[in-house]
Structures are given as structure tokens and as C-alpha cells.
Amino acid sequence: MSLSSILLKRLQLPRRIIAAVNVYGTRSFTTTEGHRPTIVHKRSLDILHDPWFNKGTAFSMTERDRLDLRGLLPPNVMSSEQQIERFMADLKRLQLSARDGPSDPNNLAKWRILNRLHDRNETMYYKVLIDNIEEYAPVVYTPTVGLVCQNYSGLFRRPRGMYFSVEDRGEMMSMVYNWPADQVCSTCKGPYFCWCFMDIMFSNMSSSYNIFRVTCRITFYVIQGLLTEARDNIDPDARPFARNVKESERQGLREGAKLVEVVQQVKPDVLLGLSAVGGLFSKEVLEALKSSTSTRPAIFPMSNPTKNAECTPEEAFSIVGDNIIFGSGSPFANVDLGNGHIGHCNQANNMFLFPGIGLGTLLSGSRIVSDGMLQAAAECLASYMTEEEVLKGIIYPSISRIRDITKEVAASVIKEAIEEDLAEGYREMDGRELRKLNEEEIKNFVMNNMWIPEYPTLVYKKD
Incomplete structure (x- = not known):
């Protein structure tokens, strides 16, 4: 449409523009390019208290010995699939008992339970969302996110990412350096x-x-x-x-x-x-x-x-x-x-576009998001709909296809950035090499750089 x-x-x-900042540390994300061990500079309880690296009971015995975790976790080693199965059973059981009373809507109770998981285990949190996106997209995003914003002072438990307010105008660039990370990515909305x-x-x-x-x-x-x-x-x-x-x-x-x-x-x-x-x-x-x-x-x-x-x-x-x-x-x-x-x-829902626009801009190496890149993203999304669907009044695809939609939208954004001579490349794929890729190769490039929520192997290295 x-x-x-x-x-x-x-x-x-x-x-x-207002900015909600999503911050990434030095963690090596798992992509379809393959698994790489992640070097960490912490051990013991510091690892368990860090949601980026915490695996809970999924730490192997080798990792437990290497990271001084033996004895700090229950002795049983579980797979990520077993962890998710256990969490989902708990979620179904606890979502009602977690309510604060009649005024606490069911989806807000679900959000609170999911947020607790987010606070202790990032990888498992995102795997739960990806595997159950149709059920939980309305919980972690529209419309429940509106209720969360309205009740944020009562729901806040721990800081996550960075916070910018109107009082910080003129100081935002210096504030970014307060976060101990090599890369800071921002998402903007008008x-x-x-x-x-x-x-x-x-x-x-x-x-x-x-x-x-x-x-x-x-x-x-x-x-x-x-x-x-x-x-x-x-x-x-x-x-x-x-x-x-x-x-x-x-x-x-x-x-x-x-x-x-x-x-x-x-x-x-x-x-x-x-x-x-x-x-x-x-x-x-x-x-x-x-x-x-x-x-x-x-x-x-x-x-x-x-x-x-x-x-x-x-x-x-x-x-x-x-x-x-x-x-x-x-x-x-x-x-x-x-x-x-x-x-x-x-x-x-703008979630059909924002992930692909962000990923495509990042992988293209463009320093700006041009009107043409936004136009390309929107037209790509429109192309998902058949004429028969539109005539029935269906003008958006199923949310279950969000990962594939993101890949296609990101590829369209990259193509437009190349056409507008904005693409400077990403990591080993510089702008010159990026321009040599055909449409299918661009899609493969995107797919190989999409994050997969899987536990990386952790290796300790002293500072």
C-alpha cells in the first residue's frame, strides 16, 4: 500500500527529533557468519550480574571453571531451549500473580515479567521475543509501551542505556562519552x-x-x-x-x-x-x-x-x-x-520499518538517513502486499515475518544509499566493495550481519 x-x-x-539510545558494548554478537569466542574482562558474580554476558544455568562446566562460576550456579547445565521452555511455563503461571491489583492490565503484568528477564539475561530475552513475536510484540511495544511510559516512575528498577532530556541540549555529545562502550547507536522518532x-x-x-x-x-x-x-x-x-x-x-x-x-x-x-x-x-x-x-x-x-x-x-x-x-x-x-x-x-506499526532502516543505514556506512532511503524502505514494505490482499483491506504483512521484512528493507536502504553515493561501507566491506554487490549479494550481506540471540563462548582475559 x-x-x-x-x-x-x-x-x-x-x-x-527525540532520541532513545540503544547502547552496545564490546560484546561480539552472534551473526550468521559464525560463532566467535567473546573476550570478557570480568568473572564470578560480575558475570552473573551482567545481562549482556549472563547465561544462567546455560554456562557449560568448562565455562564455569574458566570464569570462576562453579558453585555459584545450580549444578545442572541447561540448553537455551530448556531455559526458554521453563521461562514460558513460569510466565503463563506468574503473569496473573504479578499483577498489582485490578488496575494493572494483563499486558502490563507480562511486560513486568519480561523486563525482569531482560534485566538478568539479554540473550534469552530476545530469543523469547523472536520465537513468540506475534504474542509479545504488543507487550514490549505498542500499545503496552504507552502504559509503561505513563507508569515509568513506578516501574523503573535499574538504568538501561542512556537517557537524554531537553535539559541536556548542548551537552549530548559530551554525555555519550560517559558510557563505557566503543559504539553507541541511536534511534530517532519524530x-x-x-x-x-x-x-x-x-x-x-x-x-x-x-x-x-x-x-x-x-x-x-x-x-x-x-x-x-x-x-x-x-x-x-x-x-x-x-x-x-x-x-x-x-x-x-x-x-x-x-x-x-x-x-x-x-x-x-x-x-x-x-x-x-x-x-x-x-x-x-x-x-x-x-x-x-x-x-x-x-x-x-x-x-x-x-x-x-x-x-x-x-x-x-x-x-x-x-x-x-x-x-x-x-x-x-x-x-x-x-x-x-x-x-x-x-x-x-513503525516496527515494520525502523529495524530495517537502522540496519541498512549501519551496513551502508551512510552518515545520514536521506529522504530517498526512507522512501525506498516504505516502497519495499509496500511490495510485500499482493493486489488481492490490498483489495481485501489488508495493507500490512503479518508481524510473524518481521525478520525477513527487516532483511528486505535493510537491503533496499543500502541500495538507495549506494545510488545516492552515500554508502561508505561497513567493517571489511568498504564502499567500493559494497558497490560491486548485486541485489542478492546485498541481501546475503544483510542476513550475515543480523544478530542471532545465541550464547557466545566466553573467554576471560585479564585487563
Whole structure:
């Protein structure tokens, strides 16, 4: 589906960046290139208290002797598979008893249990996630992550990674050196606390990419009403989207017009919500959307967590009709429309893109993430969807394919970086060698550098 890629290219939204930093130490990660022993400069309890290197009962007897661990662990040696089987059994049993009471949602209880595993054993934590990604993606990411943020002060147990706040502006570069690591990787996200309409004329669907080629006209609406140039003290980031007063008047709209009025007059094809106001797409608003000029209007209540979604899929399908395209920020169950028909609830989740964009940028050696690299990533994701799926209203692939999707997206990002002459290479694969690779070789290069959560052999070396 084209909306992801086209929005990136057409809207050109201003970006405000916040950084959540993921920090890697000197650990040698296990990739498909093979296993390499990892040199560590700690032993005994220091190893067991370090989630990067701790294996728990999976330490072999040889490693226990080498790292002064004999006697500090139960004598039984378990495989990683046995550890995960035991953890999953405990998780099913403990997820209810770990609740703080009736106000503690079940997914938040699961998050707390998984986070304890994360604190003591990183490798096992990620293996559990990869093997059960469909079940636990909503726990460690949207929508539960929203609840975690809201309750973070009570859930915090130990520091992880680095923390940057607005008070640290001007000091961030020096702060990075406080972390004892050779490499620091950051993930950035631009938040947009608003929502808008898009009038979209679908002129052609590409059978190769199933990408809609569109012309977009945006009506920008904030909680205080329709945004026009007549408004005082417009936020600088929103100013480019302020609607011309005369144009609005020709449509019978005034500054600050209510949402339902705007929908009635604009007759939008896409309703995109990023307001964080639950229920904002009311019955009246959805009723007004039935006059859309599109035969398949799209409704995207993107706000998180779930209680902040502008509407539910049941409301959207029951009021607007069975022919809508529905995508949301939080996961919802599909809607049974009767007569064997299903209303598909797509989760418009950036986790389909962020890992591949980050990995592709890293492996390409590009110093920037260009608009073209983002466009390539979005188009790659769109190519996963068949025309038959899109016609059914399915516009995102299954989360169970996330590892393969990440590989494909990363390869597309690398190809674009090469085409834009941004690729400088990674480790032994310098920019010159990278440019010699064909499409299949680039995918193999990506796959060989994807981390696999397996325990490395640890070898102690004195500082």
C-alpha cells in the first residue's frame, strides 16, 4: 500500500527529533557468519550480574571453571531451549500473580515479567521475543509501551542505556562519552501531535509494488478546530499547513470550525488521527465520512495507547461501512462483518520499518538517513502486499515475518544509499566493495550481519 511511502515523499512534514539510545558494548554478537569466542574482562558474580554476558544455568562446566562460576550456579547445565521452555511455563503461571491489583492490565503484568528477564539475561530475552513475536510484540511495544511510559516512575528498577532530556541540549555529545562502550547507536522518532485529512485521488495502482500514485490535498485540523492563516500565534511547525482563509470560506468553513463541519464540507478520502484524544472520531464525524468521494475511504486512528485511539474498528465498520480501509496505531482484533466477511484491522506499526532502516543505514556506512532511503524502505514494505490482499483491506504483512521484512528493507536502504553515493561501507566491506554487490549479494550481506540471540563462548582475559 502506498500511504506510508507517499506520505514520506509528498507531505514533507517538519521533523522534531527525540532520541532513545540503544547502547552496545564490546560484546561480539552472534551473526550468521559464525560463532566467535567473546573476550570478557570480568568473572564470578560480575558475570552473573551482567545481562549482556549472563547465561544462567546455560554456562557449560568448562565455562564455569574458566570464569570462576562453579558453585555459584545450580549444578545442572541447561540448553537455551530448556531455559526458554521453563521461562514460558513460569510466565503463563506468574503473569496473573504479578499483577498489582485490578488496575494493572494483563499486558502490563507480562511486560513486568519480561523486563525482569531482560534485566538478568539479554540473550534469552530476545530469543523469547523472536520465537513468540506475534504474542509479545504488543507487550514490549505498542500499545503496552504507552502504559509503561505513563507508569515509568513506578516501574523503573535499574538504568538501561542512556537517557537524554531537553535539559541536556548542548551537552549530548559530551554525555555519550560517559558510557563505557566503543559504539553507541541511536534511534530517532519524530512526533506529530495533530491530525489531518487528505483528499486523495487514486489514479493508478502499480501491480509490481501495489503503490497508489496520489495527489494529496491536506486539511490540517488541531484540537482547537480547523487551522487557517487567520489564527493567532500559530505553532511554527504547523504554519505551513494553515489553510488559506479565502479557500476555506469558499468551502463554507471558518477558522476553528468543528471537526464534523470540516468532514461534511471537505468530504475527505482519508481520516488520519494523531490527536491522543480517545473517541475524537465520534459517531457524527464517522457518519459525515460516508459522503467521502472515495469508494474505499480510509480511517487511521493512530493515537496510543489503545484508550487514546480516535475510534475503534467496530465503530468505523458499523457506521461508515464494510468497504473502508482501517489502520490503527494500537492493535485491534479483526471485526466479524457477518456473511463470512472480515473487517481487517491493520496495525500501522513503525516496527515494520525502523529495524530495517537502522540496519541498512549501519551496513551502508551512510552518515545520514536521506529522504530517498526512507522512501525506498516504505516502497519495499509496500511490495510485500499482493493486489488481492490490498483489495481485501489488508495493507500490512503479518508481524510473524518481521525478520525477513527487516532483511528486505535493510537491503533496499543500502541500495538507495549506494545510488545516492552515500554508502561508505561497513567493517571489511568498504564502499567500493559494497558497490560491486548485486541485489542478492546485498541481501546475503544483510542476513550475515543480523544478530542471532545465541550464547557466545566466553573467554576471560585479564585487563
